[in-house]
Amino acid sequence: MGNIILTGDRPTGKLHLGHYVGSLRNRVRMQNEGNYDKMFVFLADAQALTDNFDNPEKVRDNIKEVALDYLAVGLDPEKCTIFIQSMIPELTELTFYYMNLVTIARLHRNPTVKSEIEQRGFEESIPAGFFTYPVSQTADITGFKANLVPVGEDQMPMLEQAREIVRKFNSIYGETLVEPEIVLPEDERCYRLVGIDGNAKMSKSLGNCIYLSDSEEEIKKKVFSMYTDPNHIKVDDPGKVEGNVVFTYLDIFCREDSFEKYLPEYKNLDELKEHYRRGGLGDMKIKKFLNDVLQEELKPIRERREKFAQDMDYVYDMLKKGTEEARKVAAETLHEVRAAMKINYFE
Numbered sequence: 441m442g443n444i445i446l447t448g449d450r451p452t453g454k455l456h457l458g459h460y461v462g463s464l465r466n467r468v469r470m471q472n473e474g475n476y477d478k479m480f481v482f483l484a485d486a487q488a489l490t491d492n493f494d495n496p497e498k499v500r501d502n503i504k505e506v507a508l509d510y511l512a513v514g515l516d517p518e519k520c521t522i523f524i525q526s527m528i529p530e531l532t533e534l535t536f537y538y539m540n541l542v543t544i545a546r547l548h549r550n551p552t553v554k555s556e557i558e559q560r561g562f563e564e565s566i567p568a569g570f571f572t573y574p575v576s577q578t579a580d581i582t583g584f585k586a587n588l589v590p591v592g593e594d595q596m597p598m599l600e601q602a603r604e605i606v607r608k609f610n611s612i613y614g615e616t617l618v619e620p621e622i623v624l625p626e627d628e629r630c631y632r633l634v635g636i637d638g639n640a641k642m643s644k645s646l647g648n649c650i651y652l653s654d655s656e657e658e659i660k661k662k663v664f665s666m667y668t669d670p671n672h673i674k675v676d677d678p679g680k681v682e683g684n685v686v687f688t689y690l691d692i693f694c695r696e697d698s699f700e701k702y703l704p705e706y707k708n709l710d711e712l713k714e715h716y717r718r719g720g721l722g723d724m725k726i727k728k729f730l731n732d733v734l735q736e737e738l739k740p741i742r743e744r745r746e747k748f749a750q751d752m753d754y755v756y757d758m759l760k761k762g763t764e765e766a767r768k769v770a771a772e773t774l775h776e777v778r779a780a781m782k783i784n785y786f787e
């Protein structure tokens with residue numbers, strides 16, 4: 441059997457550069473390489489509601505934003521099926537059956553859930569829906585028999601938990617479900633993008649993001665406010681490259697022709713770093729260079745986004761068609777699951 445690719449995002453905010461290098465870019469590459477039978481990308485609104493159930497407008501509004509971000513980065517509805525999670529009730533039914541295959545103790549050990557509980561200060565008052573979202577995520581993946589899941593590195597524990605549930609299901613009810621594998625970016629430096637303030641993670645709640653939808657001006661402002669080396673005060677001072685956000689981003693975004701285009705007095709990044717370390721290279725210059733590099737990367741994305749935003753009817757129509765198509769696939773899997781569990785009484 442060929443590959444089935446599946447991945448998704450919680451619609452709780454616009455997508456940013458961290459999403460882009462950590463996962464979106466990888467998905468678009470896989471989509472365009474075409475080495476798969478089916479590819480599904482979805483808006484995990486039911487999952488988003490597990491910790492935003494009291495704010496349904498936020499989730500609803502962000503369906504639109506994330507759908508636009510998807511189209512903007514180059515996900516193509518001709519090549520992949522884009523859908524809305526909550527519109528596929530088959531996934532909820534699968535979740536209910538999988539609940540039997542996981543213990544409270546195991547869910548407590550899930551490192552992602554653990555740190556989210558801490559971050560949100562839930563302690564014992566955690567809503568059951570939130571606590572069990574890894575089980576629902578297993579339904580998302582297995583409902584489509586996906587074997588490849590391109591997501592950010594933070595999703596590793598979710599995939600591990602999904603694999604366990606699959607193994608347990610198959611050993612009790614017979615070989616039915618497919619064990620999924622995570623697909624991470626080739627370049628480890630892309631696993632987790634630092635925020636513009638130097639914080640270990642770019643995250644909406646920390647307010648340190650560059651969004652895919654940011655205007656040229658906003659990007660420029662953010663690049664020029666980036667954390668560099670606090671001890672590099674005068675241009676002549678020697679500077680540190682490690683932990684310097686501008687260089688971290690240049691490592692990731694610089695292309696072979698970037699120097700020729702925007703900073704021809706240097707051959708490559710090594711030469712630029714060397715000069716910065718030695719002293720005599722000012723922050724303004726490296727920031728201006730990074731700004732040029734990022735603007736080049738983000739301009740076509742922003743322009744595509746603006747174009748699609750003009751035609752929201754098209755976007756919702758695309759989501760509706762994708763959801764209908766995806767629902768058929770999930771219904772087939774559910775049918776097999778029910779048969780395996782011997783609850784297909786009327787057949």
Ligand code: TRP
Nearest residue numbers: 447448449450484487577580591
């Ligand atoms: N947990 C993912 C996120 O935080 C979203 C998600 C839900 C997902 N179900 C999934 C990703 C299944 C991959 C596969 O963005």
